[in-house]
Amino acid sequence: MTEPTATVGILGGGQLGRMLALAGVPLGIRCVVIEPTPGAPAGAVAEVLTASYDDQRALEQLARRCDVVTIEVEHVPIDSLAWLAARVPVHPSPEVVAVAQDRLAEKRRFVALGIETAPFAAPEELDAGYEAGTIVKRRTGGFDGRGQARLGPHASRSALAAAATSFGGRCVAEGVVSFDRELSVVAARGLDGTAACYPLVENRHRDGILRETVAPAPDASASMLAEGAAMVCRLADDLDLVGVLALELFQVGERLMANELAPRVHNSGHWTIEGAATSQFEQHLRAVTGLPLGEVGPIWPSAMVNVIGVEPEPARALSVPGAHLHRYGKAARPDRKIGHVTVTGRDERERDERLAAVRAIIG
Ligand SMILES: Nc1ncnc2c1ncn2[C@@H]1O[C@H](COP(=O)(O)OP(=O)(O)O)[C@@H](O)[C@H]1O
Numbered sequence: 001m002t003e004p005t006a007t008v009g010i011l012g013g014g015q016l017g018r019m020l021a022l023a024g025v026p027l028g029i030r031c032v033v034i035e036p037t038p039g040a041p042a043g044a045v046a047e048v049l050t051a052s053y054d055d056q057r058a059l060e061q062l063a064r065r066c067d068v069v070t071i072e073v074e075h076v077p078i079d080s081l082a083w084l085a086a087r088v089p090v091h092p093s094p095e096v097v098a099v100a101q102d103r104l105a106e107k108r109r110f111v112a113l114g115i116e117t118a119p120f121a122a123p124e125e126l127d128a129g130y131e132a133g134t135i136v137k138r139r140t141g142g143f144d145g146r147g148q149a150r151l152g153p154h155a156s157r158s159a160l161a162a163a164a165t166s167f168g169g170r171c172v173a174e175g176v177v178s179f180d181r182e183l184s185v186v187a188a189r190g191l192d193g194t195a196a197c198y199p200l201v202e203n204r205h206r207d208g209i210l211r212e213t214v215a216p217a218p219d220a221s222a223s224m225l226a227e228g229a230a231m232v233c234r235l236a237d238d239l240d241l242v243g244v245l246a247l248e249l250f251q252v253g254e255r256l257m258a259n260e261l262a263p264r265v266h267n268s269g270h271w272t273i274e275g276a277a278t279s280q281f282e283q284h285l286r287a288v289t290g291l292p293l294g295e296v297g298p299i300w301p302s303a304m305v306n307v308i309g310v311e312p313e314p315a316r317a318l319s320v321p322g323a324h325l326h327r328y329g330k331a332a333r334p335d336r337k338i339g340h341v342t343v344t345g346r347d348e349r350e351r352d353e354r355l356a357a358v359r360a361i362i363g
């Protein structure tokens with residue numbers, strides 16, 4: 001057997017770990033995953049150590065066998081990452097993951113870098129909620145809109161406190177932003193500090209869950225595209241991040257406001273598998289293993305639709321020209337992301353027609 005190009009350890013074996021490991025195969029990159037849940041998606045393409053993220057024996061295996069360790073989810077114990085980082089390169093670093101785990105630390109970082117964000121404070125610091133309404137969010141651990149409560153204008157101190165208590169106390173309160181739309185930008189930064197940035201994309205959510213990504217974002221002005229790229233690169237440099245970084249944004253008029261960051265491959269970057277010259281998954285592996293980053297363009301007009309709760313008939317989904325089906329091998333459950341479909345088109349009109357056809361099938 002030939003030697004692998006590199007062996008990469010991944011904390012987390014969900015769909016992101018699976019798509020990372022899959023992207024490693026042509027590069028000769030082997031992935032070893034720690035994942036607590038048996039039968040997780042990454043098992044199809046990676047060696048999975050079924051263990052909790054703080055299992056000492058599993059961590060020792062990763063440190064011994066891997067050239068570098070990365071994550072597919074930011075909610076992993078910092079102590080485990082720090083233990084690994086004392087023995088093997090870890091990208092993103094434990095310090096960066098600690099920022100990404102804490103919505104308050106994240107927003108303070110935005111402010112420190114001059115990046116606009118929604119008004120925010122710890123709920124106990126506020127005499128009253130914001131005029132436009134307040135969202136109380138769990139500082140750590142929320143995802144897909146879970147761990148959030150929306151309060152009306154000028155919420156009382158007791159309403160803020162009650163919302164925070166319902167999430168165990170450690171929360172951030174944010175003013176509601178009446179945005180025109182949601183966008184995101186994904187970039188990768190290599191070991192030598194070079195960066196490659198995908199264009200801004202538009203994200204459409206329902207009930208706090210991402211439903212569709214349209215790439216590149218329709219009708220984005222040149223100045224907004226440049227601003228999105230500048231923001232994510234400024235953050236990546238400031239965090240000295242190695243790997244992929246995603247930044248979720250609100251567009252208000254021509255302004256961009258940062259919502260949250262993720263120092264990892266991101267759902268709004270799945271379109272890059274078929275829509276960009278190098279996928280975010282390959283790009284992340286290249287970055288963390290010290291390989292040159294790939295070109296991001298040329299870019300096809302693309303759209304990604306998440307499969308949530310119910311699987312489509314594969315033949316039906318693929319009956320749409322330009323459609324590609326990704327099944328994660330997860331049991332179907334309401335509100336659970338179990339796959340996605342990407343469509344590309346030669347131009348935006350064709351892409352939009354195909355997107356409408358996919359949407360009709362997936363619902
Ligand atoms: N300050 C805000 N103003 C308006 N909408 C918001 C705000 N914060 C979050 N949302 C809405 O809730 C969704 C989920 O919130 P987010 O902070 O991104 O948490 P999650 O980690 O669950 O994705 C966002 O995509 C957006 O639609």
Ligand SMILES: [Mg+2]
Binds near residue numbers: 248
């Ligand atoms: Mg989000």
